[in-house]
Amino acid sequence: QSVLTQPPSMSAAPGQKVTISCSGTTSNIGNSFVSWYRQFPGTAPQLLIYENNKRPSGIPDRFSGSQSGTSVTLGITGLQTGDEADYYCATWDSSLSAWVFGGGTKLTVL
């Protein structure tokens, strides 16, 4: 059972938009910034979003992040088959004194 809650799977058609949610509590998302990671099968996670809504260089503006209270959302527009991957949110939990991840969301583009 992950501290941060994500939907296990989502799907959408190419060209569409998808939003992946990540919900927590006041001791984690409500108190710290969230980062998002993308993981293709058999590879290491890759930073996608940091500080809730900032993109590292090289990440296209099709990817966006937002935060409201104790939840954050990752948005992906103009979906491509190459966006099929697992997506994870992460943040610092001040009560647990630990970094915590969401359980991951498997995105299918069909």
Added chain:
Amino acid sequence: QVQLQQWGAGLLKPSETLSLTCGVDGGSFSGYYWIWVRQPPGKGLEWIGESNQSGITKYNPSLKSRVTISVDASKNHFSLTLSSVTAADTGVYYCARVMSWATRRRYWYFDLWGRGTLVTVSS
């Protein structure tokens, strides 16, 4: 371009000690925190622990009794040991760099990852 190179034993028997090392190639070791994360087969990511270049550490409370993270700043690498392994410790182990420039931890994130090492615990 900075890369993280991982190495260590990939096959262990129950009760043995897991030992992995992560080397920082082409970049600075100081000024950052460094973490270990693991992923059981078909499951999500779990933070194991962290250290900075001075050896200040934090560990996942669920693993704290078995985990040690050490650093060798002179060699630009840091290591993970996990004692008394069981089959539940099987998975891919990743090292990663923490972008820890901000004073407050709430701003930090993981910007660079190693390729991962598959560790299998089996009798």
